[in-house]
Every structure is written in structure tokens, then in C-alpha cells.
Amino acid sequence: MSYYIDDDTIERVRSSNNIVDIVSEYLNLKRTGSNYVGICPFHSEKTPSFTVSDTKQFYHCFGCGEGGDVISFIMKKENLSFPEAVKFLADKVGIPLKEKGFKKNKELENKKAKLYEINREAARYFYKNLKANNQALFYLKQRAIDRRTATVFGLGFADRSWDSLYSYLTRKGYKEADIEKAGLIIKKKGKDGYYDRFRNRIIFPIIDTRGRVIAFGGRVIDSSNPKYLNSPETPVFSKGNNLFGLNILRKHSNIKKVVLVEGYMDVISLYSRGIDYTLASLGTAFTEQQAKYLKRYGDEVYLCYDSDVAGLKATDKALEILKKEGINAKVLPLPSGKDPDDFIKEEGKEKFEQLFDSSLSYIDFKIYFYKKQYNLNNLDEKIKFTKNVAKFLKRIKSPIEIDVYLDKISQETNISKEAIKKEIGRGYRNIDNRTISKDKYINTNYRYNKDKIIPVRSVLESGHLIAEKTIINLIFKDEKSFQKIKEHINPEDFMNYECRHLANYIYKSYEDNEELNKERLIEYLDDIVDVDLDKVLEILELDINASDENIDKIIQDLIETLISSKLKFERKKITEQIYNIDIKKEKDERDVEKLKQLCSELVEIDRKLKLHQ
Template sequence: MSSTLNEDLIQEIREKNEIVGVISQYIRLKKTGANYKALCPFHNEKTPSFVVSPSKQIFHCFGCGVGGDVISFIMRYENLDFKEAIKILADRAGIEIDESNMKKNIELERRKNRLYQINREAARYFYYNLQKNSRGYNYFRKRGVSSNTIKIFGLGYANPEWNDLLKYLVSKGYSEEELLEAGLVIEKKNKNGFYDRFRDRVMFPIVNTRGKVIGFGGRVLDDSVPKYLNSPDTLVFSKGNNLFGLNLVYKNSKIDKILLVEGYMDVISLYNKGIVYSVASLGTAFTESQCKMLKRWNDSIYICYDSDDAGLKASNKALDLLKRVGFKPRVIILPDGLDPDEYINKFGKELFENLFTTALDYIDFKILYYRNKFDINTVQGKVDFIKNISQDIKNISSPVERDVYINRVSDEVNISVDAIKREIFGIKGIKTRLKDKYINANYRDTNKSKIVPVENVLEPGHLTAEKSLLNLLISDEYIYEKIKEDFSPDDFLDPMNRKIAELVYDNYRKGKKITKQEIIDNFSNSELDKLNEILAIKINFDDSEKEKAVDDYLKKINYYKLKIKRKQIREKIKLIESKKVINEGEEEELKELCLELMEVDKALKLHCLF
């Protein structure tokens, strides 16, 4: 009966009915590795032998031998024929069908099959050309792409002549009109013939998950524009509905994560080095349709775009889309100026895989993204930061997840949890409260229109922590005994705080307690205003609260020190990378810096968890 149905319609219905989601509505599935297991619904058993593979979109029972796709399951479980099962699944996916849609459009199917044949023949011709053309072949070999990888991807070369492919395909029995429909030729402006769309370009065949060549991407070998050129949308190809490299991922059932990158060469270079689970969008922004194509795999997906402003912006959009569809996305940030292709070729597979351990989760990336976008050392910058990130948190459905994110943001920018919650849940007042922090209390009542800056309003959280810790140290020797081995005066970042700490530590080591007056006596008159501001802080904790407060202060200070260290490392990396020629010693230093950067990122990530 299936032979009387439109195969593309059937395939669309399959793709929009993810097999785990469908079967889990009928039986209880338990995740085991990359697959799911259950007691077979088609025979009696005590030990689960019924396996569902989300990557292959099939089920199989190792007890009774029954297996198939999502349509087969519905037919067998509901005791329906093929046509009835199709109708149920179409309804579930929101696809409207009627009898006329169910019947094969013979002419349309013939045209599609013809386009598949044309694309396959073109791909073979491009591949053949690459083997003969040293210029095209050397493009890939200079980038370290092996001959085996070239073969796996079917990489090719389009000759520079205006009608080279046209003549070849016509000689194979295809008409010019068919080549136009396939997007391989362009009609001349005077309507007097056609010419090749792709000329003097290395070629990337785009293959769907059924193994059919559906289109092409082409890259120039010089500085001419456009640098990349893709096939236009055709009966068998739509850029926003396909992903480059997905056909290879589709074949690998052991894959437990997906890496989303930007370009053809990113996917190819990663695969060439053993990273076989990357896919790329096809010259367009990542779309919801592409996102849903990945849903059948593990919900673990990593975004690894370029680290420039455009790349961060694209990562932000992809992150939101993946989060909305139900993934648990993370973002890998590469060192300045590098893309995945360059990084894997420069540092190899092991260092690239280490990047996964420091990938940023949703809120960590949002903090990084908005910190780059807004200057939180200004009033408006801090307001814009809070307003934007609050909107992102508001879109999170899990209240527990929202609460964790709110606390992380509060620690990052030193804004109260209550203020952030008011912004998220739509209660007015955050602007007023932020503004009021800048109005000196002595003037507020009599000069309501005058805004007088208060110097420490924008004080970073780590400085507030240092001052509070100092006051606890001055008043309580127990705090000194608790932290003296792990936290020295040199660990204070502010010079005045460090000098005060040296006086306090020195007195405790001599067995005596220092008074605030003795501290004041060690500073000049010009320093007294700032000193008095530090010493005037009043902290009232009971003993149990004190220890927790000290731990919190130390975490904030150490977190900021890590951020400073990270910035210093990145500046060193940037300095080396800016050189036109990098010698062997600098290359080794660069590798060491990248390893050090990853260790710092791990430490920063741990700080965010507690």
C-alpha cells in the first residue's frame, strides 16, 4: 500500500514524529546509554529486551524479533494498516492530509528523482575534477584534509570554464531546463542559453540523511566574492531545512552529543581529526527546523562558532532556540580570532576535546554575552544588563532553574536578588531603586532633582567583600586563625585593604590585637577619608553566621582573582596570535597558555556552582 502514497509526505510524517516521544506514550521507556529499553509490548517477558534507538529512529525487540520505524510501531500496537497509522501520526504532527494528498503525484516524484540523479552525477564529476586539478586538491591538502576524508565527503572542484558542467551533464542525457531546475546552471540575461553556477570553486556536496545529494556549496580559491556560494532552493533542497554533515552523524549510533559549527571546513577539519559529531548550517542563520532535526539525538548539544562579535551574536541566537526546543545547550568559546577549523589544526583533537569541559552553560554564556555588550560600570550599562538577562531568565519554564540563574546573576553584578526578581516578574521599581542608590541621602529630601554620585555605589562585589572581611579580622582573632594559612595579606587586591591586612596580620603574629586607631595612625591625612569609609562598616553576625560570611567573602575575592588571571592569559594569547610569524618557542607557550586558560575556566565554573 505504501507504493500508492507520496514518499516525501511519508518521510515528513516520520521526521515530525520522534520515535522516543511516540513510543513513550504507550510504554514506559528507560534510558540506557544512547538508547532506551523497555519490556516488549508484543510478547511476555520479565527482562527488558525491547530497544529504541533515537539516533536511528527505529525499535527492535531482541526477544521476539519485532522491529521497525515509528509507523511500524503504531501499526502493530494499534492493530492498524499502513494508511490508518499514517493518518494518526499526521494528526499528531499537525499535518493536514486528505485522499488526494495521500496519492503519489507521479510527475512531481519523477522530477525529484531526476534532480537526485543530476546532483549525484554532478558530485561525481566535481570529485573527478578535484583529482586532476592540483590547485583545488592542494586547497584541501594544505589544510591537512586527508585523501580519505576528501573521499568520505565527496569533495570536488568546479572547473573555471563557463559551461563545463553544463556540457558534461547534457552529454549524459539531461536537458538544460532540468539543470536549471537543479540549480546547477543560470539562464543568461538575454535568455539565449545557460552557464554554470559554480566555476573555479572547491565543491562541498550536501547530502541528506537518506544519502542523496541534494545541493552544493562552493568556495572560491582567491579573494573574489562571494566567498561561498550555495545551491538555490529547489524541489529537493532547502538551506534552512538541512545541515551539512548530518548524514555522517546519522550513520553513527554511538554519538552522545552534537557539535554545532558555522562552516563546511569546520565540519570537515573536525571530522578529519576524529571529531565525527559536528554539523553546520548552510550559509544561513541556525533555524528552528534545523534545530528539530537534531532532537532525535541526545539533548546534549554544544555550540562552537567563531569568537568574534558576530560569532557571539550567532551563538546567543542559537542558544535561545535550542533552549526553547528542549536541549541543554552549552557554548564553547575559542581563543580570540580562531574558528574550529583553525583551532583543531593548530592544537589537535585532545586539546579541542578539553574545551568541552569548560563549555559555558546557558546563564554563564548570557553573563559573558551581555558583559561584552554593556558596560556594567555605568548606571545605564548595569540597567541594560539586568533588563536583558532578566528577559532571558523569564523565558525559562523551570522555577528551580530560574532561581539558580537569578542568584548567579546577583553575584556577578552585585545587584540584589529581590531587584532582579522584580524586573523578571514585571513589578515596577527597579529603575527607581537603581537611581536612588545614586542620590546622596543628605540631599534627597531637600533637593529631589539633584543626583549626587556616591563613590562606592558601583563598587565591585570583591571590594565590598574585602572590606567586610577586614572588619571581621580586626574584631575577631578567630577569623584570623581560620584563614591565615590559605589567605594572606597579598591576596587582598586593593592596595589600601592589603596594607590594613598586613598591619592586622603582623599584630596577631605578635600576639596582640590591633585597634582601629592604631590602623589610622599608619596612614596619611590624604588617605583618611577612604580609610574611615572602610573602618566604618558595621557587621553584626552571630558565630555561626560569621563562618558562612567569611567563606562567602573569600569565594567572591578568589572568583575575581581568577577573572583577572583569565584576562591576563587571554591578553598573552592575543599578543602571540597577533604576530605574523610565530616561532617554535612561542607556539609552545601558546599551547601552555591555552591549557592554563582551560584550568582557570574550570575553576571559575566551580565557583559558579557554589
């Protein structure tokens, strides 16, 4: 459903939802002075850098740079659009919103609402069937799933009949086309009529974070195939965009860790024995979108897939995806031939929780994974194993950690540490003795050119990037420069990846009255994915020949460069949006309103640009 939301209503919704209360529903906040701090829900970190201001009603993370008000927090946390987030918060405090009359959107929402309704009715039907079917109840008893757990997950049963669900839903008045669109029935080939997709199966309803039934999974209770059957992709369900158990997990306000497993039964079996922080992918390979969902829940992610070859390969792929999303996941190693369901039933909760103590880091798992694939008694395979592991050892930044792994691989293979170190290649360097390449950007001197102070360099680099690097260097070394610059520049104004993370660290350190030094900085950056420490150290080693007489002029020019560059970047984005709307052959009311808004923003940016030229 679309809504017309005027500015007054938006402000009313915003002011009626205290940001501290809303954020506290998702993470633990601790009061420090007038603010609240916690572990950031948007990136992986160990030290809390996520700050919420009760007085200013905004949040900011000094680790990843995310920030905004209560509406933007809900947009990011719940993956909602701006109107959806306003509606979400309005519902919390009972503020009604006016429906917006755009026919196409309304038709689409009505179609989706019908599918949600059909799925809900089907879930009720399956649930009642389970209670009445002794064979299905006996199967669950054999799998040690009690009635309480079955009720929590809304488990159901599809009987042997070819069309019992079809008959039930059509009697309820639902159209065949809609039931088919929901993925619950299949049209007979070359004949009239339909038959049920799920038959003689335990049914697992898949429920989204808003409590809507979006799809189903089914498992046979005999030896027939396929063992598992899932709903197809529908307008309300995409396998790669959802996780089984997410609706239950998100009810917890204090999620410290999340275990990711492969199957429905793994989640349910673990839950029934007290491991109630488990999710499963939905009959498909783990996806980047699922990783993004995981990022919002829990500080630690553990993979616990089946211990067979297929399970290990799936674990390896999932680890790579999680790492790409900035999640430093670990692996819970299961005995050979076991899956989580088997293990928890045979060993119990206490033994399962002991697996966390022996969990494997990213590198540890890579070594474990490759050892399973290669015969280390064979020379050729030993060399292949060592070369593969060396690729991942290059990623380690800590010299102590890499030395430990060199010892480990050397002992496993009887290959000397020096030989392995050479295989790792030029990427292996101790942090303490990193050699900083003295390239064209390091020695940046300043000279006057009429009224401007410009950097002298043999080859041109982006003026904006030069300004960012120079500002970082100045504020890292000189608090007086920081005090002058912070009045005009915020961490989120830095566009370079390394510069933005450096700015977050420096601003937070000054705010907390903490001493700035390279050792602490490197420790801080170690937790951030893809930060190039060579580039960081180059920035800090810049040689800026600025005297007391010209430092104020230098700072002013740097500020002007950053502000004007950011305005030009914003202007480019707006002109692209205007162009994309303008080339449409048919424009609706929203397009016209959006054009007005964008043109107004463009005028304002041009006005600001004139002030900074």
C-alpha cells in the same frame, strides 16, 4: 513513487521488522525484564523513559507520551509519510510493493528522481575534477584536509571554465531545463545559453539521510567573492530543512552528543581530527526544522559558532530555537577571533574536547553574551545588562540555582542581590514555599444530582479539564483508585499538558513500584519544557471530599467524562477532514477511498459515544 499497499502487505512488513532491532539502529537499548529501555529520541531527557516491548512489538515514552509500532517509529524518526515508512521497512526485508498508478504523483516523483540523478552525476564530475587539479589539492593540503576525509565527504572541484559542467551534463543527455532546475546552471541575461553556477571552487556535496545528493556548496580557493556560494532552493532542496554532515552522523549507532557549527569547513576539519559528531546549517540562519532534525540525534547538543559578534548573535538565536524545541543545548566558548576550524588545527583534538568541561548553559551564555554587549563600568549600561539578564533568571525553577546566579550577577555589577531579586519580580519564588492560589478550581466538592455526581463550583470550567485534574489528584494519592482508572484511561488520553506529564510520571512510578512524592515529581518535571509547576501543585492540592461510599461512582463518572470528551474531540477532527475533502470540486480515487474510511470511523465513534452517554 506511490504504492498500493494492502492490509496484508502492511502486516507482513510490520511483522517482518522486529521493533527492538529497528529501534536499536537509532539508540542504545538496555534490557529490563521483558522490555527494553533507553533515552527517548523524541524529547530531551536525562533518565531513560523510552520503553520498547519485544513481546507486544510497540514502544512508549513515559516522558513525552510518544508511542506506537515499528511503522510509526520510522515515520517519526525518518520524517516519512505512512506509505514511505512502509516502503522503507519493506526494502529492509526485501518485500516488494506494487506501484500505484496516480499520474500526478508519479510525474512529480519522476521529476525529483531526475534532479537527484543530475546532482549525483554532477558530484561525480566535481570529484574527478578535484583529483586532476593540483591547485585545488594544494588548497586542501594547506587547510590540512587529507585525501581520506575529502573522499568521505565526496569533496570536488569546479574549474574556472564558464560552462564545463553544462557541457558535460548536456553531453550526457540531460536537458538544459532540468539542469537549471537542479540549480547547477544559470541562464544568461538577455542572451541565449547558460553558464555554470559554480566556478573555481572547492565543492561540498550536500547529501540527505537517504544518501541522495540534494545540493552543493562551493568555496573559492583565491581571494575573490563571494567566499561561499550555495545551491538555490530546488524541488529537492530546502536550506532550512537540511543539515550538512547529517548523512555521515546518522551512520553512528551510538551518538551521545552533537556539535553544531556554522560552516562546511568547520565540520570537515573537526571530522578529520576525530570529532566526527558535527553538523552545520546550510548558509542560512538556524531554523526550527533543523532543530527538529537535531532532536533525533544525540542526547546532548553543543553550539560552537565563531567567536566574533556575528557568531555570538547567531548562537543566541539558535539557542532560543533549540530551547523552543525542548533541547537544552550548551555553548562551547572559543577564544576571541577563533572559529572551530582555526581552533582544532592550532590546539588539536584533546584541547577541543576540554571545551566540553567549560561549556556554557543557556543562562550562562546569556550572561556571557550580554557582558560582551555592555560596558559594565557605565551606570546606564550596567542597569540595561542587569535588566536583560533578569528576564532570563525568571525562567529558573531551582531556588539553589537562582541563588548562585544572583551571587554571580551581584559580583559582576556590584548591585545587591535584593535589588536584582526585585527586578526579577514576582516570578521569583522558591519551590518549597510556593504559595498556591486558592482559586475557583481548588476546592472541588461533589454532590448528587439525580444519578450523576457533579462538581460544585462558582464559575464553570471545562468538564473535561475538571475530570482530568480530579483523576490525577486521585491516582496520585490513592493506588486503589489508580488500579480502577488505569483499566480504562492511558496517559495519552489526557489532553491537558500538565495532566499528561503528571499521568506519565504516575503511571511509570506505579509500574516500577516507586514511591510517589512531590519532591521526586518536581525533579522529574524540571527536565520538561514549559510545564507550569504552579498548575501542577494546584492539581495535587485539590480538596476532593469523596467518601468510601461514593468513590466508585465518582471514578466511573470521571472515566465516562474523559472517554466521551476524547471521542467528541476525535469526531470533530474527522468531520473537519470530511468537510475538506467534500468541498473539493474534483475528487480523485484517493479522495473517495479516504471519504469511505472517514465515514466508517465516524460511524464507529458515534457508536462508542452512545455507550458513554
